[in-house]
Amino acid sequence: MQTVTTQGAEPLLSITGMKKHFDLSPPLLNRLIERKPVQHLRAVDGLDIAVPKGKTFSLVGESGCGKSTVAKLVVGLYGPTEGKVIFDGADLTDLEASQRADYRRRIQMIFQDPYASLNPRWRVRDIIAEPLRSFGLVSSRQEERDEVGRLLELVGLNPRDGEKFPHEFSGGQRQRISIARAISSRPDFLVCDEPTSALDVSVQAQILNLMRDLQEELGLTYLFISHDLAVVDFMSDYVGVMYLGRLVEVGPAKEVFHNPTHPYTRLLMDTIPDMEMTRRDRTPVAGEVPNPINPPPGCTFHPRCPLANARCKAEAPRLRQMPGDARVSCHAAEEGRNPPLARKPTGPENAPVMQLRASAGGA
Amino acid sequence: MHPMTQTPDPLLQVRDLSIAFDTRHGPLRAVDNITFDLAPGEILGMVGESGAGKSLTGTAITGLLERPGHISGGEIHFEGRRIDTLSKDAMRPLRGRKIGAIFQDPLTSLNPLLTVGKQLVETIQTHMDLTKEAARARAIDLLAEVGIPAPEQRVDHYPHQFSGGMRQRVVIALALCADPKLVIADEPTTALDVSIQAQILALLKKMCREHGAAVILVTHDMGVIAETADRVAVMYSGRLVEIGPVEQVVKHPRHPYTRGLMGSIPVVGGGLRRLTQIDGAMPRLTDLPSGCAFHPRCPKATEACTQVKPTAVKVDDGQVACLLYEGAQ
Numbered sequence: 204m205q206t207v208t209t210q211g212a213e214p215l216l217s218i219t220g221m222k223k224h225f226d227l228s229p230p231l232l233n234r235l236i237e238r239k240p241v242q243h244l245r246a247v248d249g250l251d252i253a254v255p256k257g258k259t260f261s262l263v264g265e266s267g268c269g270k271s272t273v274a275k276l277v278v279g280l281y282g283p284t285e286g287k288v289i290f291d292g293a294d295l296t297d298l299e300a301s302q303r304a305d306y307r308r309r310i311q312m313i314f315q316d317p318y319a320s321l322n323p324r325w326r327v328r329d330i331i332a333e334p335l336r337s338f339g340l341v342s343s344r345q346e347e348r349d350e351v352g353r354l355l356e357l358v359g360l361n362p363r364d365g366e367k368f369p370h371e372f373s374g375g376q377r378q379r380i381s382i383a384r385a386i387s388s389r390p391d392f393l394v395c396d397e398p399t400s401a402l403d404v405s406v407q408a409q410i411l412n413l414m415r416d417l418q419e420e421l422g423l424t425y426l427f428i429s430h431d432l433a434v435v436d437f438m439s440d441y442v443g444v445m446y447l448g449r450l451v452e453v454g455p456a457k458e459v460f461h462n463p464t465h466p467y468t469r470l471l472m473d474t475i476p477d478m479e480m481t482r483r484d485r486t487p488v489a490g491e492v493p494n495p496i497n498p499p500p501g502c503t504f505h506p507r508c509p510l511a512n513a514r515c516k517a518e519a520p521r522l523r524q525m526p527g528d529a530r531v532s533c534h535a536a537e538e539g540r541n542p543p544l545a546r547k548p549t550g551p552e553n554a555p556v557m558q559l560r561a562s563a564g565g566a
Numbered sequence: 567m568h569p570m571t572q573t574p575d576p577l578l579q580v581r582d583l584s585i586a587f588d589t590r591h592g593p594l595r596a597v598d599n600i601t602f603d604l605a606p607g608e609i610l611g612m613v614g615e616s617g618a619g620k621s622l623t624g625t626a627i628t629g630l631l632e633r634p635g636h637i638s639g640g641e642i643h644f645e646g647r648r649i650d651t652l653s654k655d656a657m658r659p660l661r662g663r664k665i666g667a668i669f670q671d672p673l674t675s676l677n678p679l680l681t682v683g684k685q686l687v688e689t690i691q692t693h694m695d696l697t698k699e700a701a702r703a704r705a706i707d708l709l710a711e712v713g714i715p716a717p718e719q720r721v722d723h724y725p726h727q728f729s730g731g732m733r734q735r736v737v738i739a740l741a742l743c744a745d746p747k748l749v750i751a752d753e754p755t756t757a758l759d760v761s762i763q764a765q766i767l768a769l770l771k772k773m774c775r776e777h778g779a780a781v782i783l784v785t786h787d788m789g790v791i792a793e794t795a796d797r798v799a800v801m802y803s804g805r806l807v808e809i810g811p812v813e814q815v816v817k818h819p820r821h822p823y824t825r826g827l828m829g830s831i832p833v834v835g836g837g838l839r840r841l842t843q844i845d846g847a848m849p850r851l852t853d854l855p856s857g858c859a860f861h862p863r864c865p866k867a868t869e870a871c872t873q874v875k876p877t878a879v880k881v882d883d884g885q886v887a888c889l890l891y892e893g894a895q
């Protein structure tokens with residue numbers, strides 16, 4: 204089990220030895236006629252994370268590396284092929300149905316799409332009250348109305364907005380409604396899968412600030428997923444970098460962002476769109492795109508890695524503690540043959556240009 | 567009259583375009599008199615708050631506006647030909663073949679019951695004279711170009727077996743499969759991580775360079791705009807409030823709304839400080855403020871802003887619709 208993120212605080216949630224393999228085989232008949240083989244896709248392939256209470260742990264990584272699959276495993280939308288989800292001491296993958304309800308209440312999920320995740324035919328007050336009713340958290344109509352009003356105010360809406368339907372709200376307001384619904388059952392853990400990527404930046408800023416305020420006020424713990432590294436940097440205490448269903452680097456956000464060790468993390472940091480260099484051709488992470496159906500042997504990153512050698516092609520590296528606070532899964536890092544960082548990719552000196560300009564602009 | 571929004575030999579001309587919804591309480595004007603040109607090979611970035619009218623503008627150009635929405639004024643010309651008056655039947659061959667559209671919601675553009683390969687082959691064969699085998703080969707090439715790993719295996723899988731970002735890329739492959747002249751890309755990279763995003767943007771740029779295709783890139787990611795677009799159009803509440811070369815709009819935004827937009831962007835290394843937010847929300851179409859629609863949220867608003875609707879004026883190489891600049895003319 205990983206201990207890196209647990210220093211000082213007891214993990215509220217930990218995932219150990221997690222695997223999720225999907226069967227993508229063609230139907231049996233086609234397999235026989237067209238001689239197609241059985242196909243398995245290893246979406247998550249041995250993952251350990253631990254999220255301390257009251258903190259934010261973020262998962263980053265390329266599209267298809269398994270982030271949403273982890274999110275769905277945590278909230279129980281998928282059952283694992285192997286491994287455990289341990290929440291507040293209990294193994295969620297091995298619970299009696301009767302015990303499960305309380306954990307379902309305590310772990311909620313915010314989905315990427317605020318358009319699709321709200322029932323268009325329900326009034327907002329019913330959308331928010333639904334978890335209150337199904338978990339038996341309110342005993343009277345009046346109590347329900349008060350609670351819905353309180354939740355709406357908490358997320359910066361007006362209690363009167365409860366009378367309206369979702370289509371009467373903008374994207375950002377709808378995402379506030381989904382947040383109000385997600386916290387209505389008084390969860391302690393929120394899984395947020397790309398909660399702001401459908402939103403424009405100024406609405407995104409409101410939502411991210413709101414999520415941070417709620418964390419402080421309610422002591423929430425977040426598992427946060429975003430492909431936007433700047434958003435992750437803003438939100439996270441800990442970051443796990445995923446590659447083909449596994450963690451390649453995990454540790455305190457500061458360490459991972461400002462002192463990345465794994466060659467893949469460094470490449471990711473280099474591909475961040477740059478506000479200062481207009482119209483330059485960004486180099487995508489080079490090399491063959493990985494295939495989770497037939498992952499390369501050894502270190503799965505080796506076909507794209509500038510530091511790969513014979514050992515990398517044969518032997519899979521394991522996560523190891525590095526001098527900083529991070530854990531890294533890379534032979535080169537372990538052997539000390541990865542070059543020092545050429546430059547700080549995200550030094551504070553060149554970062555907040557846009558912010559300064561905006562405040563000068565009076566916004 | 568529109569100095570900087572005119573291009574010598576435009577591929578697309580949008581003139582005083584307005585889009586309205588008929589409701590029981592009368593028409594709601596969701597897009598209000600917007601004008602711009604697009605040259606072959608040019609990438610126009612389009613930004614603005616949720617609900618500003620960006621998607622509607624793109625939808626109008628592709629001829630896919632649905633009742634009760636309709637074009638209530640203005641004209642759209644493509645390759646010198648007026649297209650806003652074409653019938654649905656006349657528009658169909660143009661769309662897909664010459665105008666490719668990538669819509670905001672990738673799930674609605676894919677059929678869950680067909681494999682990704684079937685959908686691509688069908689679309690390719692509709693627009694190009696290719697055999698089934700050739701169309702399938704092209705489908706696999708396209709999947710590779712948008713960065714789908716193992717495309718020859720993936721081509722036979724169903725949409726639900728792809729991740730969110732992979733589905734979005736399949737939609738992009740569908741839009742680009744007939745080498746269109748104009749691509750309307752509505753938030754094409756929202757669910758994509760930076761390296762795949764870089765690959766998609768490189769693909770769009772390559773189409774512009776090699777085929778002279780033009781792109782309207784709707785996105786809320788200013789980083790993407792900054793490095794991809796030649797020019798940027800900023801919309802607020804149905805109006806074009808600022809348009810100009812990307813360097814100018816990103817580095818020296820003039821309109822107060824554009825300035826606020828720039829400050830809302832988190833940056834890596836920015837740390838855990840609060841983000842600037844533009845307080846308040848965009849007005850509802852049902853009660854648009856008088857004068858400049860931005861005035862209730864504008865830190866620079868004056869008495870005049872509540873009365874007078876600003877018109878676009880030239881500022882350096884761009885245009886800005888804000889009273890602060892009208893006097894300066």
Ligand SMILES: Nc1ncnc2c1ncn2[C@@H]1O[C@H](COP(=O)(O)OP(=O)(O)OP(=O)(O)O)[C@@H](O)[C@H]1O
Pocket residue numbers: 374403587596614615616617618619620621622623634635670851
């Ligand atoms: N069918 C409809 N009926 C009524 N109003 C509509 C309809 N479709 C769109 N609108 C309104 O038109 C306005 C512009 O919508 P549009 O989808 O173009 O916004 P957008 O700029 O693309 O926003 P986003 O960034 O959220 O995608 C919004 O206020 C929206 O509520």
Ligand SMILES: Nc1ncnc2c1ncn2[C@@H]1O[C@H](COP(=O)(O)OP(=O)(O)OP(=O)(O)O)[C@@H](O)[C@H]1O
Pocket residue numbers: 225226227244245246265266267268269270271272273430495726727728729730731732757758759
């Ligand atoms: N229900 C499913 N059946 C088969 N394969 C699946 C299923 N769900 C996900 N996969 C596969 O598992 C892998 C990981 O998918 P996942 O959705 O977890 O990726 P992700 O990291 O969230 O990517 P994105 O950033 O694009 O959303 C992908 O290769 C995807 O095709």
Ligand code: SF4
Pocket residue numbers: 466467502503504505506508509510511512515520532533534535536
């Ligand atoms: S183990 Fe080898 S191939 Fe893998 S990241 Fe490290 S150096 Fe590169």
Ligand code: SF4
Pocket residue numbers: 821822823858859860861862864865866867868871876887888889890
């Ligand atoms: S016209 Fe007035 S209210 Fe509108 S953006 Fe300019 S200063 Fe602000």
Ligand SMILES: [Mg+2]
Pocket residue numbers: 270271272729730731
């Ligand atoms: Mg996902």
Ligand SMILES: [Mg+2]
Pocket residue numbers: 620621622670752
């Ligand atoms: Mg839109």
